[in-house]
Amino acid sequence: MWPRYVAPAHLDDRALHTTLAQMADECGNETFALQTEIAITRADNRAALAAYSAPTLILNGGCDGICTPQHHLAAAEAAPHARWITLPDSGHFLPLEAPLTVADALRNWIKETL
Template sequence: MAARWWLLPGTLCTADVFRPVLDILNVPPQDCRTVMLDRPSVEDYAGDLAAVEPQDIVLGFSLGAILAAHHVDRIRARAVVLLAANPFADMPEKRAARLEQLAAVSSRGARPVMSALWPAMVCPAASGNPLIGERIVAMAEAAAAHLPAQTELALTRPGAEPMLAATRAPVLFVTGREDKAAPYERAERAAGIGAHTLILIEGAGHFLPLEAPQACAEAIAGFLKEKEIRPC
């Protein structure tokens, strides 16, 4: 059986966030299975991820990567790739901003809110790219109904340190050097917990799979080759 790619997108995201990278890796949509973040607790996804097979690859972005990290000791995957991940318990000082974002999207809609926010979430070079901006805004509109659950999930996650220490699955962290939402220092710390692999993408911010898809694809392909894992 060919490997499936399990896609876990982030807050106000859909699986479209991965498509530029997957296209470069020649992974067709029919080989992908998406786990939408539409439930408020880490354990709500145990059943979904229990279906991951030993030949499969798990690919998470942002909150989706955080969720994958919380299950990484139970996932039977050939590889787990975490993009823009901060897999520690949420910092208390982020609570107000998360709740404000939820209130703003609920009252004004996802498009105006994300239209104002996205330029600060990417690197300066990408902030003037309207194609990246439109993809981010369109994903936010498509996923807006899940924001209450995603907000609760982000606020209540316990931290994945024990799982990262216990897993035997090969784990790759890929993080943008200019990521302000999930600073690369956090990924460095997380990767060090279990001697996992970390690759920093220069000139990329939080939405690195859209900002630097070629670099992300090369990082993933190199990791899979190093671990002797066929990508598909």
């Protein structure tokens, strides 16, 4: 599963792996099972996005094999006021893989939006 979660550049990042393993351990099996159930039974909420009128930032990792860029594109196309940004060298865990890039993207979006 690891290669589906992180960008190729982070496959050998032991610190990232350790951090994510600790986070998973802290959540426990019950939370993992609940999160998995929510993910596989999640309804298509694009209609709700279409009705949402506030500015929206959709940020994803280009190497995310779990929530792929195509999933994010569908959300961005549904949301009338969305800005979609893909970070090409990141996977599923954007804030951990590219914290400064995520911070810059958020900062720039806030400046442009407010």
